[in-house]
Amino acid sequence: MHGLPVSKLDLAHTDGDTVERQTALNSPTFSRNSSSGANGKKRNLSAVGFIASPESPEDGVDELRCDVVQEPEYIPCKRCDRLSLDCKIDANFRRIGKRHKNAEMEKELSELRAQLSQQASPTILQHPMKSSASTSASPKVPQIPSSIDQYIGSQEAVASLMDLKSGVEGGSYLRGPNGGLLPSRRLEGVILAQDRIRHLFLNFFRYYHPFLPFLEPDKTPDEYYAASPLLFWVIVAVAARRYEPDPTLFTSLAAPVSRLLWATLESVPQSYFVVKALCIVCTWPTPISSTSADPTFMLSGMMMQIAKQIGLHRPSHAQDFTKFKVELREEELKDRVRTWATCNVVAQRVATGYGQPPISYYDWTLGPHSSNESSFQLPEESEARLLIERFCDKVTQTLYSKYADPVGLPNDTERSTLMKLLMSNLQELEARLTTRTNPTSVSTLYLRAAELHLSLSTFFDSPTSEDYKFHLMQLWMSTTSFLETASGDNVSAGFQIHHATNYILQMIIAAGFSLLKLLNSFFANHVDLDYGKKLFRRAIWMIRTISISANDLPSRLAEVLAQLWNSGGAGSRIPKRSNEVVDSSLQLKVRCRMSMSLVYDSVWRWREEFQAKGKGNLESAVSNPTNLNSAAESTASSTIAEPTFAPPAMLSDGNVFGENTNEVFDPLSWTLDGYLDFPFVNYPEATGIT
Structure with a gap:
């Protein structure tokens, strides 16, 4: 460390140096709970190396003082001599008082905050879309300002990163080309400026959220981060899957987000927002080359277990699942019902897609409700998706879960009858969705997937069954x-x-x-x-x-x-x-x-x-x-x-x-x-x- 005598502060000292300092810390003479030494005099030691500041008396700490003699003949200090250390003094070293150093830091922090306030109004440009049809059919997506592109991901940006602990964990700043500071988020070695984060969130809600609509697009990225860092970074990672401004971003995020996921799941009890994150992870898993290494089915089970552990299946009785007092507002209750429905939708799709028994749980909370129970009424699109997946569950339970068969399959005669009944149910469901909820194209796609599943x-x-050719034509x-x-x-x-x-x-x-x-x-x-x-x-x-x-x-x-x-x-x-x-x-x-x-x-x-x-x-x-x-x-x-x-x-x-x-x-x-x-x-x- 430049500017300090090696005999005092050189961090390259041997472990014996570190042990000595720790021993001094633990000794009665240097107890943190005591403000005076054995001789009754007040002691004031700096945080590193116990070097006294100029404003503080240094009596009683002779055993830690540097008594090196420079002239006329250089004599090493007793401490370095005892520890067999190379005793030398940096020519640029000068003592700086602790209070003076803190004052300088406070002044610098004030200047940084002033620069940050000047950057509070970001520049937003329209994103050039590939086709006019796409632009007219969808809301405009802002493009990252070119100034941000110049420093995002560069070595200079990493070098100028400053963790200023401004009250929000993970909050940090990037120094822009003009020397100003811009807020950013960091996950391990990946650093994203706020403008890029906003752009990624807009991409997520435009391109991905329609497939699984259960989050709130009006909330800011900071609100999502405050609720759950895992949910925040999962949204960012999914949006980065095909992020044209930075095609390498998804690859850079994949491993850090995975580590964050498993580190978060180690905690007990879990957050309600972690369940939301798992819904997204199970819907857009990280790409793999081998299904034996795919944890999606396992994660879907954890998602359902955590959801029930925190009482999402009984949203109006959340108090029964926590030791703290819980009073949910109507909007919070609706969000929990919607999240519980989404958990079942995701769990059902994972089970169907992986050819496994479903782990969904369709209870009273997800059943039909009267008009006076508005808190349990799902949005039309969410209700449509739930009804479709309940039908898929019915198909699985009917055609692949016969107790008397080792594989769970009914015989040909039974299957023919059951197929006709299920096909009739599907037609009724499609008519219901068309009449009541006016399903979107995504819901129609899921409906066609349910028909294929059947x-x-x-x-x-x-091949000898009576309806074989008829069923092949339906297929x-x-x-x-x-x-x-x-x-x-x-x-x-x-x-x-x-x-x-x-x-x-x-x-x-x-x-x-x-x-x-x-x-x-x-x-x-x-x-x-x-x-x-x-x-x-x-x-x-x-x-x-x-x-x-x-x-x-x-x-x-x-x-x-x-x-x-x-x-x-x-x-x-x-x-x-x-x-x-x-x-x-x-x-x-x-x-x-x-x-x-x-x-x-x-x-x-x-x-x-x-x-x-x-x-x-x-x-x-x-x-x-x-x-x-x-x-x-x-x-x-x-x-x-x-x-x-x-x-x-x-x-x-x-x-x-x-x-x-x-x-x-x-x-x-x-x-x-x-x-x-x-x-x-x-x-x-x-x-x-x-």
Whole structure:
């Protein structure tokens, strides 16, 4: 440390120096509770090195004073000599009194506050949108001022960062190009100025929030940070997934936000706002390359458990779940009801998308209520999403949870009857939503996903069942309807597919594998083959569009789809015969992942066909994506816009949630990674059935 004698303050001293000082602190002579020494004289020691200030008497501290002799002959001080230290004095050293130093710091702080007040009015510019339709259909998004772009993320900005502890934890300042100070937020090594934070929040509420509308757009970023730093940084991270002003921001934030998440979850009890953060994390998880390292299903369970632990399922009786007195205003009660509904919606989507039993909890709080219980009435859009997911729960409980079957599946006769009943319920739900709530395009997309979730159970039908072809036609219609809705004119519809949730991605993948199966089987003779090929190519494009990291799971599964498509005939009709052959090619060997069994089964088949022959290296294949064979595909591609953005570089380890040292069995990722063999089951061929 410059300006101080090494014999007193050199921080490079050995541990013995540190121990001596600590011993002095703990000794009776230098007790913090005593204002005088053994000789009764008052002592005043500085905070570092116990050097007395000029204003303070130094009697009684001879054992710590520097008694070095410089002239006529340099004699080291006794302390350095005793500790065998190199005793020398910095030529620039001068003593500064503690009071004088504090006065200078207070003066500097006042100057900094004055500079900060001059920067209180930020410049906001209109964000140049890519198309006029997008600009007219959506609110204007401000662009980061160019002055901020000059110092955000630069080494100079990091060097000039000043933590001024102005009463808000995490509050800090960046020195701008003109020398002024601007407020910012910091998470580990990531520093964001307030203007950039506001821009990210606006992006989140414009592009992502429509998929999960439960937060309050009118609240400021500072209000969200005050409520929960985790919620604040989760919003920022999701908004950074496709942040054009700084494409590397999401990669920089992924690991710090993950560490903040797990550090926050260690605390007990949890905050109500942490539940909100988990809702967002489970909706837009951090990209991974292996599902065995995916904690989303586990986090959704924690989300539900924390929500019940703090009493969100009984919002009007919050007092029963805390030792402190709780008095909720009506707006707070409504927000808790909306958050509890969102927890169930998210939990249901996670369960459906991962092919797992649902952990949702639909109780009285989420049931229909009379007009005099306005606090429990959900906003129309939230109610629509909740009703759709309750239907998905009904599908799962009805078609995949039979107690008497080891897999939970009803027999063919029961399934046919149940399918008709559930399809009727779906039609009633759609009519109800259209009449009562006028659902948005996003709600319509979720409704089509629920219909696909129902129809995918057709893959469990036996080819000999009476309604087999009828159910296949329903599956075809559900698949094409969902893909058309997902890939429609999304800008004018209010959403863009590359901002879609993980659940929508999972359903697009399932729809792609559904088309792959149907268009390469006897069923291809009964549908518009060219139309199906066009939709399949569109599904591949959407999956690759949603991918945000090189070699992440969407890009790998898109490659699996493309390879299977080319190897399976790229969609072709079976030659006409007098008696049509109905075979078992549409049957599944993986049968325990509910409606997602199709996806897991298809990946197993890909491994048998490609990896067993040494052609299954996805890492290299993803870098050079497979082109789909077929002239029809090439023609169809001219009508489909390709992505205009490049995904950021892959995360350093492919898994920011920690090292995967104890993987559980997961057929999807283990197959993609080439670890296991699957015990295939042989099904008898069913021929001659019309």
